[in-house]
Amino acid sequence: MRKTCAIKIIAVSLSCKIKARTIFNIKNSKKMKVTIKDIYNEASYINPNVSTISSIGDFVEESSRQAAAYSRRELVQYVSKDSLAFKILTENLKDFFSEKQMWVIAYELQKNAEYVAKLQAELEVRERRAKAKAEASKAKLNANKEASQEVLDFVKSNKKLLKDYYTFVKKNKKYSKEYYSKKFTLESATEFVNL
Numbered sequence: 001m002r003k004t005c006a007i008k009i010i011a012v013s014l015s016c017k018i019k020a021r022t023i024f025n026i027k028n029s030k031k032m033k034v035t036i037k038d039i040y041n042e043a044s045y046i047n048p049n050v051s052t053i054s055s056i057g058d059f060v061e062e063s064s065r066q067a068a069a070y071s072r073r074e075l076v077q078y079v080s081k082d083s084l085a086f087k088i089l090t091e092n093l094k095d096f097f098s099e100k101q102m103w104v105i106a107y108e109l110q111k112n113a114e115y116v117a118k119l120q121a122e123l124e125v126r127e128r129r130a131k132a133k134a135e136a137s138k139a140k141l142n143a144n145k146e147a148s149q150e151v152l153d154f155v156k157s158n159k160k161l162l163k164d165y166y167t168f169v170k171k172n173k174k175y176s177k178e179y180y181s182k183k184f185t186l187e188s189a190t191e192f193v194n195l
Contacts, residue, residue: 033120033123033124034116034119034120034123036106036107036110038119038123039106039109039110039115039116039119040102040103040106042109042119043071043075043102043105043106043109044102045067045068045071046068046071046072046075046089046097046102046105047068047095047096047097047102048060048061048064048065048067048068048095048096049061049064060095065095068095072089075089075105075109076089076090078109078112078114078115079105079108079109079112080108080111083108084104084108085104085105085107085108085109086108088101088104088105089105141181141182144181144182144183145182147183148182148183148184150186151184151185151186151188151189152165152184152189154186154189154193155189155192155193158193160192160193164192165189165192166179168188168192168195169184169188169192172188174188175188175191
């Protein structure tokens with residue numbers, strides 16, 4: 001009972017300190033990209049995903065449990081052995097960690113410069129990949145729009161509204177894919193004009 005109360009008190013005070021430190025770091029350092037929330041999100045992988053099947057109930061798959069155990073082993077390397085976070089990571093035999101325990105672990109990980117640098121590099125790679133993916137998607141959409149310009153001009157030349165054509169394409173099962181890819185075909189335009 002005392003142990004649980006002590007952990008709760010420490011977790012609450014750490015949570016307040018973490019929020020204050022994060023705000024301070026964001027205001028004073030433009031170089032600081034990794035926030036305590038980023039660290040918390042990464043540390044949250046030590047909790048396995050729960051699958052729910054209505055007739056059976058909740059359960060944890062073995063692969064999810066293994067991934068969580070791997071994440072736990074990775075984090076243990078970065079916390080000091082005499083810290084509360086180390087104790088939580090090594091002595092908690094249950095599958096799940098409480099939110100307060102996660103904040104304690106995140107706060108301890110924030111102190112480790114090596115972990116923060118590694119996480120920052122990972123986050124930058126993820127951000128670059130996401131930007132590249134978004135740019136590729138945007139480029140593909142623009143290419144489709146340019147390729148479809150002839151079809152749209154055909155619809156306009158027949159004195160039809162593009163708004164009505166878009167509605168027709170979106171609602172028609174045969175052509176609905178065209179609406180979302182913006183790759184319109186002359187076949188759909190001809191069918192629309194002949195209505």
